[in-house]
Amino acid sequence: MQVVKMIIAYDGSQFFGWQRQNKHRNVQGEIEKALKKILKQVIEIDGAGRTDAGVHALGQVATFGAVVPMPLDNLKRALNNELPIDIVVKALSFESNDFHARYSAIGKTYVYKVDNSPLRDVFKSGMYHYPYDLDLELMKAVAEKLVGYHNFEAFKASGSSAGNPFRTIHSIEIKKEDNQITMTFSGDGFLYKMVRLLVAFILGVGNKRIPLDVVDEILKNPSREFTSKVAPARGLYLREVFYN
Amino acid sequence: MQVVKMIIAYDGSQFFGWQRQNKHRNVQGEIEKALKKILKQVIEIDGAGRTDAGVHALGQVATFGAVVPMPLDNLKRALNNELPIDIVVKALSFESNDFHARYSAIGKTYVYKVDNSPLRDVFKSGMYHYPYDLDLELMKAVAEKLVGYHNFEAFKASGSSAGNPFRTIHSIEIKKEDNQITMTFSGDGFLYKMVRLLVAFILGVGNKRIPLDVVDEILKNPSREFTSKVAPARGLYLREVFYN
Numbered sequence A, B: 001m002q003v004v005k006m007i008i009a010y011d012g013s014q015f016f017g018w019q020r021q022n023k024h025r026n027v028q029g030e031i032e033k034a035l036k037k038i039l040k041q042v043i044e045i046d047g048a049g050r051t052d053a054g055v056h057a058l059g060q061v062a063t064f065g066a067v068v069p070m071p072l073d074n075l076k077r078a079l080n081n082e083l084p085i086d087i088v089v090k091a092l093s094f095e096s097n098d099f100h101a102r103y104s105a106i107g108k109t110y111v112y113k114v115d116n117s118p119l120r121d122v123f124k125s126g127m128y129h130y131p132y133d134l135d136l137e138l139m140k141a142v143a144e145k146l147v148g149y150h151n152f153e154a155f156k157a158s159g160s161s162a163g164n165p166f167r168t169i170h171s172i173e174i175k176k177e178d179n180q181i182t183m184t185f186s187g188d189g190f191l192y193k194m195v196r197l198l199v200a201f202i203l204g205v206g207n208k209r210i211p212l213d214v215v216d217e218i219l220k221n222p223s224r225e226f227t228s229k230v231a232p233a234r235g236l237y238l239r240e241v242f243y244n
Helices: A027-039 A072-082 A136-146 A194-206 A214-220 B027-039 B072-082 B136-146 B194-206 B214-220
Strands: A002-010 A056-066 A087-095 A105-115 A148-151 A166-177 A180-187 A236-243 B002-010 B056-066 B087-095 B105-115 B148-151 B166-177 B180-187 B236-243
Touching (some): A002 A027, A027 A056, A027 A072, A027 A087, A072 A087, A105 A194, A136 A166, A136 A194, A136 A214, A148 A214, A166 A194, A194 A236, B002 B027, B027 B056, B027 B072, B072 B087, B105 B194, B136 B166, B136 B194, B136 B214, B148 B214, B180 B194, B194 B236
Parallel strands (some): A056 A236, B056 B236
Antiparallel strands (some): A002 A087, A105 A236, A148 A166, A166 A180, B002 B087, B105 B236, B148 B166, B166 B180
């Protein structure tokens, strides 16, 4: 029995998220099906993060334990032949027995893409089309205030389970090229829908619907007054998962 | 009653093609539904070309006759609010009463995109992933032989209706940037599935499965021996329709 780490990319638009379920197409189920067919064993994989319906991954990580009777290069090729066109295995490696995609993770980077053009581009389906005015300096200013160790209770999907709402955001980078805005969030972990709530909030500040200063109060005394909007899944990418 | 010309882009991946039908989602039907809602008239539009399921458009053209009680800029904005996210109206203009999207067209340009990387990129769903060796010079050589006025019977979908198989291809441009190959076809018109049959044939020559010289014979004495493959719809874009 060996522990195998997978690095996986997928276009999330045709999936009801990562997690295995019976009713709808999901990433975990497709990968487990391919592994079973190739390795002739029932295999359960653990993902580093359960991406929601429509969310993409450039570098999702998953682990599984199995008897692997072939070189990993061959397994990778076989998997990519077997998997649907919107999932690809980018790398496979053997890890020590105590390695686990989720529990061993020490941080993650997410990217969010916004198309700020006046007219939507139908070939940018992996971006959130936001045709309204944006002040990039205001967005950068609010991002700077969000970085650090804070109570992010206000940036957690309402109705999600309780638990420690404190997280550390290491950095938020905001770049604009032509009309495309890319926001890159790195942190030790993110609450449920936290990145998409942060994106909607930052856009609200950039659009001057939300005053810059409210962020200080929200991080001290969580309230949902300014954080009721969630940016659409289509613009979100799990880019990387970090380990020691 | 005025004749309105529309220039339309769509991501074809979630449509069963351009043409109106009852069972499946189609581009024509979505546009007619939006026009009816805005103009309060039943409107039938005519497209310059009936793109197949999965085929995209950067500049499809359609015409309709209607009473338009608002400036075209307002109609365009209303349409883009009403239309689904994978269709966009790029331009509207009034034309003379004898103008017709299909019958007035004198030529078309199609683009076909190939991803020649070893590993598929799940975010390049609008390209045909072809990971095999390609000799670009051979592809350009066969493209040059295909340009001109020829009998393209061998490059017509088998089973499609009879009719004049002669067409003029004005140019075929083949470019490679990084691992992405773009083939651009301009001509006075194309037979059913002709571009995708040409692409598969050119790739076969580039991959050395098809000898370069057979093209001369195929254009003289049509046979399907080397033209049984059709390149997938996902890589094809109707870029422009030309008028006098």
